[in-house]
Amino acid sequence: MQAPLKIGVAGLGTVGASVVRLIDRRANALSAACGRAITVQAVSARSRGRDRGLPLERLRWFDDPVALARDPGIDVFVELIGGEEGPAREAVTAALDAGKPVVTANKALLARHGVDLARRAEKAGVALNFEAAVAGGVPIVKTLREGLLGNTIERVYGILNGTCNYILSRMEAEGLSFEACLKDAQRLGYAEADPTFDVGGFDTAHKLAILTSLAFGTEIDAEAIHVEGITQITPADLAAADELGYRIKLLGVATRTEAGVEQRVHPTMVPKSAPIAQVNGVTNAVAIDADAVQELTLVGPGAGGEATASAVVGDITDIARGFRPAPFGVPAAELAKPARAPMQAHKGGYYVRLSVVDRPGAAAAIATRMAERAISLESIVQRRKGRVHGGDDPAKVAGSVPVILITYATTEAAIRAALEAMMSDGYIAETPQTIRIERE
Known part of the structure; x- marks a missing residue:
């Protein structure tokens, strides 16, 4: 059997403490599955005196997570601090540059610096795993x-x-x-x-x-x-x-x-x-x-100590088994430059709630503005005033009538232009409520 895989955990909040407990609890099963033991050797957190329900006396303590990341006594650095800058970024960068695999649950860090970190991991020939960063325990x-x-x-x-x-x-x-x-x-x-x-x-x-x-x-x-x-x-x-x-x-x-x-x-x-x-x-x-x-x-x-710790430990076992996929599926150099589709070009159905001024010509004006943008209506619902089932009447302005429109597929640009024109016509008493519809 190979030598134990020694883990350093930075951040001992709900998730970090759960990771330490889960590795301890599943020690025998993890060892059998990975062909080597997995042990937490060192930890770092802001407060040493806080009671976390963990046997911290057997673990080496680091006040500075960057020092833990560089420590030669650990093989894998687990970052559970959070935040896209500061100690989290500094520690993860230090670990990768020191040739240590990293496991993180930090979605903000990855969303801002993920490609740079992937390049560092690939250059060092180590893993950057982040299953817990999205949807908690969902793989x-x-x-x-x-x-x-x-x-x-x-x-x-x-x-x-x-x-x-x-x-x-x-x-x-x-x-x-x-x-x-x-x-x-x-x-x-x-x-x-x-x-x-x-x-x-x-x-x-x-x-x-x-x-x-x-x-x-x-x-x-x-x-x-x-x-x-x-x-x-x-x-x-x-x-x-x-x-x-x-x-x-x-x-x-x-x-x-x-x-x-x-x-x-x-x-x-x-x-x-x-x-x-x-x-x-x-x-x-x-x-x-x-x-x-x-x-x-x-x-x-999608959250919680045990569920998120499950994802973190899953990433650690991949490292223990020697499995090292490219962080984002393909080498960072092969990731395509994103072509942005403008939101104005989005096409789909829309729910529109209007507070329509109750006077002649209002309905016709609304229909005209929709037709001018080639927007077809699937349904029109005019609600009575007063209490609406499940909530207060959305028409809060005196002399207005709540009207709900469901459109067939149209563009964001078209629906916005139609609503802007309705507001200019003076037939809409409040800013319209618009919710996009996502079909199956």
């Missing part, structure tokens, strides 16, 4: 990078943030406001005190950038992602979606188009029949459209 990185090499992938999309999915699920099920659900998510520990990174869609965007590179063989292009959050979604929107046969989910979507790769994060109406529509609570899901397998959906826990 989506290995699926895209290794399991689907025989496929041409056309679209990858998913629920990549458990906080947003929890909030939207509660709003739909209980008719609660966004604010009420967010407060409850914070109380339960699903949302941070400052939830902007999650509810604003930025966490999902970082993960989508990684998936896009893996799916399409392109350099990471996080700056190209169109990002919208869920803060403007109302119970009335969720109720309308339910009546029309949809659910609203915050999705990250990457699609191969003739114009290039389209990347977008936004609230999306998905048919109730779609597998991803059944995913509620803090669970994550990723769906893949490809030529050979056609449709594939992976569902599982």
